[in-house]
Amino acid sequence: MTIFWFRRDLRLEDNRGLQAALQSPYPVVPLFIFDRTILDGLRDRNDRRVSLIHRWVEELAEQIARCGSCLLAEYGMPEEVFRHLLERFDVRAVYTNRDYEPMAIARDAAIETLLRQRGIPLVTFKDQCIFEAGEIRKPDGTPYTVYTPYSKAWRARLTPSDYAECRTDHLLSRLWKAEPVPIPSLESLGFHRTSVFIPPLDTSDELLARYPAARDYPAEDATSHASIYLRFGKVSIRALVRRALECNADAWLRELIWREFFMMILAEFPHVVTRSFHPEYDTIAWRNDEEDFRRWCEGRTGFPLVDAGMRQLNQTGTMHNRVRMVVASFLTKDLLIDWRWGEAYFAEKLLDYELSSNNGNWQWAAGTGCDAAPYFRVFNPVLQQQKFDPEGTFVRRWIPELGTPEYPSPMIDHTIARDRALEAYRHALEASGKRPVIRP
Secondary structure (H helix, E strand, C coil): CEEEEECCCCCCCCCHHHHHHHCCCCCEEEEEEEEHHHHCCCCCCCCHHHHHHHHHHHHHHHHHHHCCCCCEEEEECHHHHHHHHHHHCCCCEEEEECCCCHHHHHHHHHHHHHHHHCCCCEEEECCCCCCCCCCCCCCCCCCCCCHHHHHHHHHHHCCHHHCCCCCCHHHHHHECCCCCCCCCCCHHHCCCCCCCCCCCCCCCHHHHHHHHHHCCCCCCCCCCCHHHHHHCCCCCHHHHHHHHHHCCCHHHHHHHHHHHHHHHHHHHCHHHHCCCCCHHHHHCCCCCCHHHHHHHHHCCCCCHHHHHHHHHHHHHCCCCHHHHHHHHHHHHHHCCCCHHHHHHHHHHHCCCCCHHHHHHHHHHHHCCCCCCCCCCCCCCHHHHHHHHCCCCHHHHHHCCCCCCCCCCCCCCCHHHHHHHHHHHHHHHHHHCCCCCCCCC
16 A cells, blocks of 8 residues: 655645645555644644535545545654554555654654554655755755845746646546545534634636725735635645736736745744744844734724734634734834734734744744844825725724724824834844944
8 A cells, every 4th residue: 555645735636745646556555644743733623624625525525535535633642653554454555745843853754663663664846835945056055045146046947847737636536446535523523513614716807907906905904815725735836826826917027936935934944933034033132912912802902903803813823914014013113023923823824824934934024034124114004094094994894993982092103112122133233243224
């Protein structure tokens, strides 16, 4: 038997590792593991993401059942699951698509060691991205640390073979023949079923045509919602790049490249998981006021665009990208709270959470990351609302008490807070021997 291990690729179509497994000499046993290493670390037993992934694994199991096969959906520690499977099956190889987050890399190294002891290869494939870390380099061989030149190099390297579809429909008969069995219930995993609405993936001609002009306006449904589908691999990155090129959707393609840029940064500079990309910012004297943080989390700051975004996140697990930038800037610059606090809160709430993108975007907002613009970028939440939600449609949707005595006054004066933040950053730079640059 060959085992194909589904992880962040919950689809049968356009799946590079699955295609290769189905072309192997042996019948393919499809496997998914509800990983206790991950699930045990989640504090909320109503976590929407667990309900979502459970639903999508159920859908995958149904698709596999229609092929006359069965998805093995196991619950446990991956090493323990594989030890059991090696006793049950005559496993000749394990195929899977590569994952790039630190915990995943450590997990896969442990599984590879276990399999190697039995003479079984772990065969991995690039499927989650178009280009992995190390494939896009500067002429001198070092990694890019600024998006624009990385993006240009990414585009220059792209060829049709990089985004060609991996056809599997004609190979699915090679899945092992078995009667389907139910996947573990949410309750058996220690979670409760939670209502979760996933907006449909929209890559229509109409959406992609209006995307450049409308994407920054949170009241409009002008985004593709692709990030959630990419996070769990319900759609392949190749399919999205093909679609972007077909429609000449350059602004949308740039967002896909941003995702790979941050994946590369995480791989090449793993210290960003816990520290600032630029070490001189690790000495910022954050205020880290817990009451201020609580008000930000609850959407009770008195700044409507910030509060609407946080309430949208808390109630749905999603947040419009423009609003993400505003709420992150407000936390780090206006409240002078460590970006890691905000990053961790988003990591608990976002349905589309990816470590690399979450970390990269939070450091971008905080001015501590790999960004061409230094730390003095500070979003004014009032002006951002006037520009991107001028009619107040978005904020009224999430703040029904807006304009009544129940809604709080602004918790801080933005101008004073901005000056305080710039001073704190200036001190950190001077302490590290760097010369600060202040702009109005």
